[in-house]
Amino acid sequence: MIEDSINISQIIKEITVKPNSENYAFCWIKNKIKGIELNGVFYKDVSNSIFFLDPRHQWKVLKKDSSTSAGYILYLSKTVLNNPALSNLHINKVRLFNSGEIPLFKLSPGIEKRTQAILEMIDELAGSHLNHKEDAILSLLYTFFVYCDGQCNIKSVASNNNSKSNIVYKFKTLVDAHVLENHDVAYYAKLLNITPKYLNECVQEVLSVSSKSIVIEQLLMRSRHALKFSDKSIKEISFDLGFSSPDYFSYFFKTHTGITPSALRKG
Template sequence: MKQMVSENGHYLIGLEQNKTGLLSDPIQFPEYAVLLIHKGKGTYHADFSSFGFSGPMLLFATPMQTIYLQSETPVTYTLLRFHTDFYCIETHREEVACNGLLFNTIYIEPSVTISETEHTALYQLIEQMKEELERKDRSEMVIRAYLQLLLAKCSSMKLRSLNDKELNLPKDAIMEKFRLLLDEHYLTLHKPNDYADLLAVSPNTLSKKAVRYFGKTPSQLIQERLILEAKKMLHLTSYSIKEIAYRLQFNDEYYFSRFFKKHTQVSPLVFRNESGRTTTVNLSIQ
């Protein structure tokens, strides 16, 4: 058995390899997902964004993201999924540093190209995890240790990839300022024109630069930033849906629920119930 479930049958962690049809159609997993592409190329769709991939490569997905693979050549892969009830990346952020880097980020692609050597190392680690999962006397502590090491290695590879990219592609000062402004004003400024005014550029210039720099339009980034904060509150706090709507400055919880479902395909309550709420972390969000 290549998976572990709780006493009530709740999926905790598991590995799957090239399961027929699993990722060929849009699907939402309640768990975090790490996809190790061994061979093949195509397009990775995650919610409303798309990214090209070519193995060996790592792809990542956060809980309840709508994802699927559109292949150009035959693709082989290993899919690792883990629920926050088994391993909370926020609780262990100092050890693995993957939150905002591999998962829960709107500014960078949820992927990293890896070398054959890195692929071999990750595959061996996954095989060791698989062996432990299949043992009758398997140890949760050992499996968690493998997962933590895997995530830490993936984060390190992603950081190296970003550093290499920065060396070859100088930062755009206007886009970096847009990123800062969006993180500061996403609760109150919801139109691209608002940010264009603050940056003293035309809306058309802002749009072209954003698509070139982030691969997304300003409108997409604004909406995704709000959704990201909503997911954070649903996952890491005990706030009610009504209180979250209030803190995100929506007129009422029903409008918030419609907005959330439009962009995630699920309601806030379903997201919380499926992805879980971390009881060991309770953010104080002002």
């Protein structure tokens, strides 16, 4: 049964050590972490990251304190990963575990909240006796992997020397915090003490998209959410998002989505 091949636990202990099992581990680190030790090497600055850990690797997670949860560790057997419901995913086709490197995903701002919600639902279902819970867990795992494979997550490997990935992660964090105030890539480059050209080079190398597209992605995500789930007028939304006029907001939105804000709201 699927439920016998899945285990999930919150990172509560000050030190969480790999259990004696042959399951794969998906370690989502939220915050309040000193770092993670992989095969005897210590890595810090790993907040909002997901590590994909092969059973061959030895690991431990070190927390700053034991008062609150710092994320989740999801254990899956090979049987679950080979389930037909997950087999067509790109993230599973590349198999993540087929080399000596340890895959690491720095999550795009906003995605970590969705990741937490998915893992919380898996945790709740795993301990329940609900009908069809196995189908529901597989569906949530599928969604979890889809989010992990998102284009604007920073896909890397565990490394102590990955400066461009760190720059891109800091850039994305700054965009998430300040996009309502400023849409200009040069503004973020200045905050990072680098040139816009070098920032774009880093983003292109790490994500294969332009630095401007990161700003656009954030604006579109917030636009869709406001249009779908708020009662504010399109004019109010446009000013909330930092656009100079409702007309320019409508032009921006239609250019990048193919439909107008009003059409999305009616849909």
